[in-house]
Amino acid sequence: MEILMSVTVGVLFMVGVYMILTKSILRVVMGLMLMSHGAHLLLLVMSGLKEGGPPLLGEDLTYYSDPLPQALILTAIVISFGVTSFILVLAYRTYKVHKTDDLDKLRGTADE
Amino acid sequence: MNSLVIMPVLLPFLIGTILIFFAKKHQIQRVISGITMSALLIISVVLAVVVYQEGIQVSELGSWEAPFGIIFVADMFATMMVVLSGIVGFSCLFFAYKTITPVREKYYFYPFYFFLLTGVNGAFLTGDLFNLFVFFEVMLLASYILIVHGNSAYQLRESFKYVAINIFASIFFIVGVAYIYAATGTLNFAHLAERIAEMEQTGVLNVIAILLLLVFAMKGALFPLYFWLPRSYYGPPAAIAALFGGLLTKVGIYAIIRTFTLIFNHDPTFTHNIILALAGFTMLFGVLGAVSQFDFKRILSYHIISQVGYMVMGLGLFTPLAIAGAIYYIAHHIIVKAALFLFAGAAQKVTGETDLKKMGGLLKTHPWMAWLFFISAISLAGIPPLSGFFSKFPLILSGFEEGRYVIVTVALIVGLLTLFSMMKIFMYAFWGEQKHTEEQAKIPVRSVLLPIAPLVALTIILGFGAEPIFSYSMEIAEELLEPSVYIQSVLKE
Numbered sequence: 001m002e003i004l005m006s007v008t009v010g011v012l013f014m015v016g017v018y019m020i021l022t023k024s025i026l027r028v029v030m031g032l033m034l035m036s037h038g039a040h041l042l043l044l045v046m047s048g049l050k051e052g053g054p055p056l057l058g059e060d061l062t063y064y065s066d067p068l069p070q071a072l073i074l075t076a077i078v079i080s081f082g083v084t085s086f087i088l089v090l091a092y093r094t095y096k097v098h099k100t101d102d103l104d105k106l107r108g109t110a111d112e
Numbered sequence: 113m114n115s116l117v118i119m120p121v122l123l124p125f126l127i128g129t130i131l132i133f134f135a136k137k138h139q140i141q142r143v144i145s146g147i148t149m150s151a152l153l154i155i156s157v158v159l160a161v162v163v164y165q166e167g168i169q170v171s172e173l174g175s176w177e178a179p180f181g182i183i184f185v186a187d188m189f190a191t192m193m194v195v196l197s198g199i200v201g202f203s204c205l206f207f208a209y210k211t212i213t214p215v216r217e218k219y220y221f222y223p224f225y226f227f228l229l230t231g232v233n234g235a236f237l238t239g240d241l242f243n244l245f246v247f248f249e250v251m252l253l254a255s256y257i258l259i260v261h262g263n264s265a266y267q268l269r270e271s272f273k274y275v276a277i278n279i280f281a282s283i284f285f286i287v288g289v290a291y292i293y294a295a296t297g298t299l300n301f302a303h304l305a306e307r308i309a310e311m312e313q314t315g316v317l318n319v320i321a322i323l324l325l326l327v328f329a330m331k332g333a334l335f336p337l338y339f340w341l342p343r344s345y346y347g348p349p350a351a352i353a354a355l356f357g358g359l360l361t362k363v364g365i366y367a368i369i370r371t372f373t374l375i376f377n378h379d380p381t382f383t384h385n386i387i388l389a390l391a392g393f394t395m396l397f398g399v400l401g402a403v404s405q406f407d408f409k410r411i412l413s414y415h416i417i418s419q420v421g422y423m424v425m426g427l428g429l430f431t432p433l434a435i436a437g438a439i440y441y442i443a444h445h446i447i448v449k450a451a452l453f454l455f456a457g458a459a460q461k462v463t464g465e466t467d468l469k470k471m472g473g474l475l476k477t478h479p480w481m482a483w484l485f486f487i488s489a490i491s492l493a494g495i496p497p498l499s500g501f502f503s504k505f506p507l508i509l510s511g512f513e514e515g516r517y518v519i520v521t522v523a524l525i526v527g528l529l530t531l532f533s534m535m536k537i538f539m540y541a542f543w544g545e546q547k548h549t550e551e552q553a554k555i556p557v558r559s560v561l562l563p564i565a566p567l568v569a570l571t572i573i574l575g576f577g578a579e580p581i582f583s584y585s586m587e588i589a590e591e592l593l594e595p596s597v598y599i600q601s602v603l604k605e
Contacts, residue, residue, distance in 0.1 A: 025272065036282075040286065042287055043293075045290075046291060048294075082253065083256075083282075086256060087276070087279065090260060090271060093263070094268045094269060097263075108270070
């Protein structure tokens with residue numbers, strides 16, 4: 001299972017990087033979103049995937065799940081949700097003001 | 113539980129939330145934020161004094177003991193940074209009263225100002241890696257909003273790049289956290305330091321160290337990841353640019369110094385040599401950028417980059433004297449850089465320009481502004497009686513002691529070029545023919561200069577009172593190089 005998830009993380013990062021390297025603003029935002037999903041998944045996978053133990057350390061339990069990564073990933077997801085909604089608005093406003101979503105044209109001139 | 117430690121984080125957060133409700137009434141906002149900022153400054157000074165006298169203070173939230181609970185740790189380094197953020201926050205806020213437009217005030221300038229300080233103070237005081245990430249994000253989200261505040265076409269364009277690069281860095285921060293949790297099974301700084309000392313820092317751990325260095329370098333604008341800084345700091349008004357220029361990049365530098373003195377300090381021939389090389393390139397490219405520019409704010413932005421290099425150079429040399437120098441440099445830089453950005457704002461208020469070629473003759477019409485600027489400028493360049501000299505001197509001295517002549521040469525050349533570009537600003541903007549109109553010449557600047565004056569006074573005090581302040585940074589450096597004290601006060605073994 002861990003191998004499969006690691007491959008998934010790799011694919012998410014790969015697609016994300018590809019999207020970031022394109023010229024369209026929206027694609028860059030999408031790429032960042034995919035990469036942050038990949039990072040969150042990585043956080044979960046890195047702590048090891050367990051098969052259905054409760055996150056409690058009792059006396060008669062032989063195995064248990066680590067609750068910490070799940071708390072971390074939840075926080076990270078909430079943060080990336082907030083940031084993503086902000087960058088989407090920002091991208092939209094930039095598009096409205098500059099009338100283009102081509103990052104080449106948003107480079108800015110050298111003499112300003 | 114020691115609640116004084118979390119006050120610098122809690123207070124701005126609480127007041128920032130309250131200020132949202134008074135968004136349309138700018139007089140009330142000003143009163144509340146002024147009182148809060150003064151209280152914050154006082155609290156942070158009290159905290160620094162308590163930590164200096166009684167040693168490291170730890171606050172365990174909900175009484176969950178480290179390494180399991182969320183903890184805040186105030187050691188001397190962290191409290192010094194909190195005091196500096198208080199000082200700069202104070203000056204910039206009062207400067208903002210005089211220069212920020214009422215429209216900006218209405219659209220939540222003050223709440224986000226305090227949320228930014230929440231994030232900055234939290235990042236200084238936190239005791240574990242994941243909370244460092246969280247406070248970085250708090251700080252960055254507030255900074256995204258402040259940097260695009262005002263919505264000009266230039267700001268929108270450059271802010272998009274700023275936001276994108278920071279999200280990218282944050283993603284790698286999470287990746288770093290994931291790897292380090294997989295390798296060690298903990299995220300608490302003190303616990304990490306202990307585990308990594310047991311495991312020996314080789315292979316995987318070095319990779320993680322460099323990954324985290326990369327993340328913090330992106331936030332702290334080190335070579336080759338500084339390209340976002342000059343353009344995005346050009347956009348916002350001076351009060352915000354000063355706060356960013358003074359504080360934000362230094363949070364990245366603080367994180368680098370914290371992790372590489374406490375956690376990844378076992379393989380300095382590998383990690384710290386990389387840091388030293390980065391420092392050299394950062395200084396050189398930053399100052400070359402500054403020399404090539406002809407705009408007040410842009411020159412200052414490029415100088416942030418070159419001076420971040422000095423601080424990291426102190427860490428790279430990794431001797432008590434060098435680290436003390438780096439710490440002194442951070443204090444000096446935060447104060448002087450904020451002051452210089454505010455002068456850029458004051459000059460812009462008079463002439464309406466930041467392009468040096470369209471400015472001139474400010475010395476004749478506004479002599480106070482000119483001479484106060486002159487003091488800060490030569491302090492930045494490192495002329496003896498001022499703070500810039502006493503912060504560069506230990507760095508260069510320990511560079512010689514360690515036999516690192518290349519980096520010392522680079523540092524000296526960069527100092528010279530800094531002087532050159534500061535004089536360029538002085539000659540173009542303040543000397544020469546008067547290029548602003550007679551009406552502009554009558555614009556009073558006293559009320560704008562008043563919030564900057566304490567910063568200029570501080571750089572003079574830091575220079576003339578170098579002895580006690582340097583011994584304070586020496587104590588901080590010794591504390592940083594002796595991580596067992598930190599570990600013991602957190603884990604209580």
